[in-house]
Amino acid sequence: MQQTLAGKNILLGISGGIAAYKCADLTRRLIERGAKVHVVMTKAAQEFITPLTMQAVSGNPISTSLFDPTAELSMGHIELAKWADLVLLAPATADLIARVAAGMGNDLLSTLVLATDAPVAVSPAMNQQMYQNIATQENIATLARRNMMIWGPGKGEQACGDVGMGRMLEPMQLVGLCEDFFAPKPLHGRSVVITAGPTREAIDPVRYISNHSSGKMGFALAATAAKLGANVSLISGPVSLATPNGVNRIDVTSAEEMYQASLKLAKQHDIFIGCAAVADYRPEHLATQKIKKSADNDNMHISMVKNPDIIAAVASLTEARPFTIGFAAETQDVENYAKDKLQRKGLDMICANDVSVEGQGFNSDNNSITVYWADDKKELGFGSKTELSQAILLTALGQID
Ligand code: C5P
Secondary structure (H helix, E strand, O other): OOOOOOOOEEEEEEOOOHHHHHHHHHHHHHHHOOOEEEEEEOOHHHHOOOHHHHHHHHOOOOEOOOOOHHHHHHOOHHHHHHHOOEEEEEEEOHHHHHHHHOOOOOOHHHHHHHHOOOOEEEEEOOOHHHHHOHHHHHHHHHHHHOOOEEOOOEEEEOOOOOEEEEEOOOHHHHHHHHHHHHOOOOOOOOEEEEEEOEOOEEEEOOEEEOOOOOOHHHHHHHHHHHHOOOEEEEEEOOOOOOOOOOEEEEEOOOHHHHHHHHHHHHOOOOEEEEOOEOOOEEEOOOOOOOOOOOOOOOOOOOOEEEOOOHHHHHHOOOOOOOEEEEEEEEOOOHHHHHHHHHHHOOOOEEEEEEOOOOOOOOOOOEEEEEEEEOOEEEEEEEEEHHHHHHHHHHHHHHHHO
16 A cells, blocks of 8 residues: 555544544545544544544544543643644534634534644535535635635435435545645646637537547646646536536637637646647537528538637747647657647647557547657656646646746
């Protein structure tokens, strides 16, 4: 097991929700990755999972009360608050969230949250109606405003039989968020704007011309850039992908809309990555009514005009020009076409892949990429789009610095 959390001290605060039973597994997964875990439980949490279970899996005594002389002897509550590198409240019930929002210290867990200067992550878990309640929503917004991280909740079936928002994130999702939190942040202080997905060029009110781009590469880049600490904007064409955590998403439909959004945002960011499969042409005229099939016409002609080349326009900015990275999806002679594109569009870097090979590129979760810049190249090889995103961003960083 990779020791992604080696030496990290995590204070796990459990409050009284049914999801508390998942905390044993969560604790094991954190420890497996090298973390040290101390568990604090509210009185209600102990109705859902026993302190004995949590002690066995964490390997540490469980703290449950503010007024426990023996616990204060081993590690007092202020000491515990100082020990933590991260305080994770999971599950965080509506009641715990309300008490934290109000700044109360009426039990050990809420007192620890007041007493710590470690970052606090809150993983809400409650009935969907309680989650939607304006009081809960306002309390969560208050915590977010105070820079607490809000992890979840997820959506789905609930223990009470309801369906909706309010499920605690699964233990492995919380582990992933802890890993992201502790991961090095080489892009801290940088901003990245990424275009992703296809564009849709309308023919009439019901039809359009588009392509098979899934948006997966651009979304993986956005998620990874955010994870590496960048401030990320993602200009997305129509795709069916969830917005990555911490990413500012701008939805567009046509190339023209993507062009407008890109030129505006490019000037406000340090790095521009053109990952979208922008339609090269669009119908010259947009029919205002649905075009009808006619008995005497077996052929139909649509006159097309060229769309603006978004990335070339960004690369030719004379003021506030970002470091500009393009993509070249080719089916043959990849190196030559990629280098030609690099030069012709005035890019700083281009990521080239051969989309004629099955199992990589379009719609796949994997890709195989070589990066070219003016005087050199780097083979990043075959990998998941997430792994390649990290390699692309770190290669770009090497060129910028
Ligand atoms: O389509 P093409 O192979 O020229 O795409 C190469 C690069 O140019 C990609 O990064 C793509 O996002 C970008 N591009 C663009 N605007 C266009 C066409 C392509 O930004 N109209």
